[in-house]
Amino acid sequence: MDMRYTPEQVDLKRRAAGYAELLMTYENQAEDAGGPLPKDLVAELTRAAMKAGVYAINMPARWGGAGLSLLDQVIVEEEFGKATNCLWDIPWRPANVLAHGDERQREKYLLPVIRAERFDAFAVTEPGAGSDPSSGRSTATRTEGGWLLNGEKWFVTCGDIADFLLVQADAGPERQPTLFFVDKSAEGVAMTRVPRFMHSAVNGHPEFTFTDVLVADEDVLGGVGKGYELTKEWFTDERLMIAARTVGAAERALQLARGWALGREQFGSRIADYQMIQAMLADCAVDIAVNRAYTHQVAWEAGRPDTDPKTLHAKASTAKLAASEAAGRVIDRCLQIFGGRGYDRSYPVERMYRELRVDRIWEGTSEIQRLIIANELIKRGTRVLALPTR
Ligand SMILES: Cc1cc2nc3c(=O)[nH]c(=O)nc-3n(C[C@H](O)[C@H](O)[C@H](O)COP(=O)(O)OP(=O)(O)OC[C@H]3O[C@@H](n4cnc5c(N)ncnc54)[C@H](O)[C@@H]3O)c2cc1C
Incomplete structure (x- = not known):
């Protein structure tokens, strides 16, 4: 058993710590603002994360991510966790399951997230379904060429800055739990409330409603029932x-x-x-x-x-x-x-x-x-x- 960091991990920890120290210089500004930082500053911090090799750390290098193992990610996130105000959201961590998308989904959704051009958020929780997601009431009903999505999602972390959401809903009469890519700009999607929480995080956790939102068949992630x-x-x-x-x-x-x-x-x-x-x-x-x-x-x-x-x-x-x-x-x-x-x-x-x-x-x-x-x-x-x- 060898518990030592490798020389590469020592270097990774040093880079992550340096980046976290940079984030810490903006903690008071975020706190005073109640969370959000100016867009140009976030863009600057995003570039700094990319330069330090700590952006999209959970995505393969062949797609433009940092390509880190889970152990290496733990080394990085431990340093990020030292920064307050959820500033660690800035060096974006795409939802790991986006890697299961097919080639088209990867081009459309994942690669722009890795390049910091778009942002994702994961929407499972509902007003009546928290600890027990099987009691969710969001549904996807078959229609020509796709699905009509109806329901409500709460506490969607980073939903305020996201361009698209991964929405869990029960598909068809068999109510098969399924993940759908939903563009936030799609007709029928409404961000209804951005509650104020105990922390002053850089990004919010808004609530959404979905009313007859048309989702194409090709925007199902991993297949129907894989939610x-x-x-x-x-x-x-x-x-x-x-x-x-x-x-x-x-x-x-x-x-x-x-x-x-x-x-x-x-x-x-x-x-x-x-x-x-x-x-x-x-x-x-x-x-x-x-x-x-x-x-x-x-x-x-x-x-x-x-x-x-x-x-x-x-x-x-x-x-x-x-x-x-x-x-x-x-x-x-x-x-x-x-x-x-x-x-x-x-x-x-x-x-x-x-x-x-x-x-x-x-x-x-x-x-x-x-x-x-x-x-x-x-x-x-x-x-x-x-x-x-x-
Ligand atoms: C800031 C914030 C960000 C979040 N971000 C996201 C997000 O990005 N996406 C998303 O989908 N969700 C998100 N969530 C939702 C979060 O995962 C849920 O709040 C959490 O799972 C609990 O669900 P609930 O709030 O409905 O509480 P409930 O499920 O109603 O639970 C209430 C209490 O009952 C307890 N309880 C429930 N069932 C049992 C049981 N069987 N035995 C014993 N005790 C039980 C719970 O532990 C809790 O103490 C976020 C929440 C917060 C506060």
Whole structure:
């Protein structure tokens, strides 16, 4: 077993860290603006990400992406997670399942996303269907040459800047869950509300309605009935990336809290000299160290050809659950170490306190991750705990 980064990974981490530091210089501007940054600035940051080789990291190099393995993506996303205000959305990460598109879909949808000319968003959740997507009420009804889409989608991350959406809807009388490419400019698509959330993210999470939207047959992704399969594949990767980003955010918070504890004096001594503060610092270090190791392990396993996708799915849930909950504990302690300043929005720990909360909700809540892990344990035993032997 060799846990060292390769020289290429050391270089990748350095480039990702340099880019994340650039993003951090715009955190206060994003916070003051309530999220969005000016378009020309986003374009400049996009070019910088491309130059650093950290744009579209999950797409193959032959299509213009950075062509990174899941392990390498974890290395990058850990650094990105240190930036607040979801600035890590700027170095775009196309939905992994776009890679399943046929040649025409690739030319029309994916390649322009990799070139930063267009943007995608994934729309599964509905007002009545969150944790249980099978209760979704969006439908696709057969019509000449395609489908008529009707329904409503909520919380569509980056839907405000997206050019097209991947919409999950039940197709035909058999109600087969299917993913449809839907151009946002298509007739019948309406962005009805962009709610204000707890975080001030650079991009929003709007709500959409679809009224008799005509979708051509050729704009079905992966075939009719493949919706859940593809969504599950998207979840596995994205849950691992949430684990990576929350580890990164927690590490930054700890670095800031350590620095503050060493510099701040009360009762004639550095607060770092007080054992109640030391205990909080130590607990943070433990939360971060174990979750970093596990997230790297699962990402490494994901890149092996013999990894069972079902067990991998449960391992990604384990990483997401553990890391997001640990990051919640870490940021709570770090804010406490900052005292009143930790409650001031101009301090990164305050923003992280608000921002890390959603990591226990999106891409499946903590309760749903527990259900996935328990289901795997019941069906296939404790192999979800095992390290690969071959
Ligand atoms: C900022 C943000 C961005 C998002 N981005 C996207 C996106 O891009 N695309 C998308 O499709 N969705 C997105 N979502 C939706 C997100 O995935 C859902 O909010 C999440 O899956 C939970 O669904 P829900 O909000 O409907 O809660 P519900 O499913 O109604 O759950 C409410 C509570 O009940 C619990 N619960 C539900 N079922 C069970 C059970 N069987 N056992 C125990 N507890 C249970 C849940 O854990 C939760 O605590 C986003 C959400 C947010 C907040």
